Amino acid sequence: xxxxxxxxxYWYNFKYDQVDHLFQDRYKSEVVEEDKYLIIVLRYIxxxxxxxxxx
Numbered sequence: 001x002x003x004x005x006x007x008x009x010y011w012y013n014f015k016y017d018q019v020d021h022l023f024q025d026r027y028k029s030e031v032v033e034e035d036k037y038l039i040i041v042l043r044y045i046x047x048x049x050x051x052x053x054x055x
Contacts, residue, residue, distance in 0.1 A: 001027055 009022040032038045049055045
């Protein structure tokens with residue numbers, strides 16, 4: 001994941017003529033064990049771009 005992320009950041013910065021960090025923190029994961037929580041997580045993933053104004 002680190003090598004893939006570094007390659008992507010290098011390409012992105014070259015394409016958009018930037019020198020910034022694209023990802024600030026390490027990749028984080030969390031185990032989803034309950035169906036109820038899974039629905040909440042899926043809803044968050046689906047709605048996040050809308051709520052942040054990306055799309």
